[in-house]
Amino acid sequence: MYQQPIFEGRTIMTPGPVEAHPAVLRQMVQPILGQFDPEFLKIMDEVKEMIKVPFGTTNKQAFAIDGTSRSGLEAGLIALIEPGDKVLVPAYGRFAYLLGEICERAQADVVYLEKEWDSPFIQADVIAAIKEHQPKLVAMVHGETANAQMQPLDQIGAFCRENDVFFFVDMVATYGGIELKVDEWKVDVAVAGTQKCVSAPSGMSLITYNDRVEQFIEARYQKELGLGSDERSDRFVSSNYLDLTQLQRYWGPERINHHTEATSMVYALHEALRLMLLEGIENVHARHAKNDRILTESMEKMGLEIYGARETKMGTVIPILIPAGIDGEEVRSLLLDQFKIEIASSFGSLKGKIWRVGNMGYSSRQTNVLHFLSAFETVLKKVGYEFDYGAGSTYALEEYLK
Numbered sequence: 001m002y003q004q005p006i007f008e009g010r011t012i013m014t015p016g017p018v019e020a021h022p023a024v025l026r027q028m029v030q031p032i033l034g035q036f037d038p039e040f041l042k043i044m045d046e047v048k049e050m051i052k053v054p055f056g057t058t059n060k061q062a063f064a065i066d067g068t069s070r071s072g073l074e075a076g077l078i079a080l081i082e083p084g085d086k087v088l089v090p091a092y093g094r095f096a097y098l099l100g101e102i103c104e105r106a107q108a109d110v111v112y113l114e115k116e117w118d119s120p121f122i123q124a125d126v127i128a129a130i131k132e133h134q135p136k137l138v139a140m141v142h143g144e145t146a147n148a149q150m151q152p153l154d155q156i157g158a159f160c161r162e163n164d165v166f167f168f169v170d171m172v173a174t175y176g177g178i179e180l181k182v183d184e185w186k187v188d189v190a191v192a193g194t195q196k197c198v199s200a201p202s203g204m205s206l207i208t209y210n211d212r213v214e215q216f217i218e219a220r221y222q223k224e225l226g227l228g229s230d231e232r233s234d235r236f237v238s239s240n241y242l243d244l245t246q247l248q249r250y251w252g253p254e255r256i257n258h259h260t261e262a263t264s265m266v267y268a269l270h271e272a273l274r275l276m277l278l279e280g281i282e283n284v285h286a287r288h289a290k291n292d293r294i295l296t297e298s299m300e301k302m303g304l305e306i307y308g309a310r311e312t313k314m315g316t317v318i319p320i321l322i323p324a325g326i327d328g329e330e331v332r333s334l335l336l337d338q339f340k341i342e343i344a345s346s347f348g349s350l351k352g353k354i355w356r357v358g359n360m361g362y363s364s365r366q367t368n369v370l371h372f373l374s375a376f377e378t379v380l381k382k383v384g385y386e387f388d389y390g391a392g393s394t395y396a397l398e399e400y401l402k
């Protein structure tokens with residue numbers, strides 16, 4: 001006989017997935033509604049509006065897509081790309097290569113602009129590469145989760161707009177944790193996910209795009225044959241499931257019959273966004289900034305070194321260099337097995353070199369920070385790291401008591 005699995009709660013201090021807000025999980029056990037039930041349609045319309053706030057946009061188009069964050073990345077990119085189109089991907093971390101990979105699969109001609117992962121690009125360097133390569137689209141990551149660096153976007157966005165280049169940005173790791181200005185930075189398509197600062201389970205992505213994109217993709221709409229043969233396009237998007245032109249009509253007033261919506265996930269998303277707006281988006285950002293500062297400074301009190309450029313460090317991840325002689329995986333295992341606390345390692349050239357502590361969403365709160373720091377110090381002492389034991393956790397406590 002199979003047993004019902006029962007899990008002990010975790011303190012999740014990774015850069016995603018993070019702890020879902022308990023109220024969000026409670027919403028998911030509401031009865032199933034059909035996807036065209038008027039009460040459900042009302043929530044969809046509210047979700048569309050709420051999604052815009054953390055993005056900093058007044059775009060008409062903003063909605064959610066079933067599938068993890070990369071479903072939104074893929075939907076947005078394949079809607080813009082046609083075979084042979086040139087795409088510039090400035091890469092300063094792991095997730096830029098995901099964008100490039102999606103573009104390659106869409107048969108784009110992908111040009112990578114590469115650099116060390118310890119800082120983002122100087123915007124002028126990206127602009128120079130746009131001048132040189134003349135791409136149709138620039139695809140970038142705002143916050144690189146793997147190395148905790150964040151890319152300034154305003155000058156690149158302005159240049160793209162002036163030169164009729166599409167600007168596509170992955171905001172998966174910053175949405176809901178850091179102030180975003182999609183309109184002001186002239187981002188044409190922006191994508192986020194549910195499992196990071198939104199504090200909902202993984203399983204949906206959020207997308208917004210402007211009129212310019214909407215007009216461009218309009219000619220690519222093709223109605224499914226089962227719904228009628230009157231709207232054909234010889235430039236149709238190569239995926240049915242992730243076809244933005246159909247998804248837009250599913251979330252819009254046409255309400256076309258596309259997929260069967262994951263209604264319970266939409267309840268979760270609605271509640272997560274509602275809670276974020278109830279707290280106040282500025283307060284949400286300020287909470288993340290405070291916890292980021294305290295976590296970072298506490299690490300330094302413990303003699304640990306933060307990886308990468310400080311002025312461009314992303315506020316939702318703290319990347320810590322693993323001290324010489326310390327087994328990073330042993331520390332992670334002790335934290336998880338003995339304290340039920342999870343932190344992350346990293347990828348590529350940073351694998352085994354840094355720990356990543358997440359500071360995201362519902363996990364970004366005082367009790368988590370204090371609990372984690374106390375446990376981390378105990379574990380570091382146990383594995384033989386020499387430092388002023390207690391310096392980090394007592395510093396953090398003093399900061400919270402101020």
Ligand SMILES: Cc1ncc(COP(=O)(O)O)c(C=O)c1O
Pocket residue numbers: 016068069070071095098141143144145146170171172173193202
């Ligand atoms: C910056 C960034 N982009 C994209 C992704 C991919 O998201 P998902 O795993 O939700 O598909 C992640 C996931 O960690 C991410 O951090």
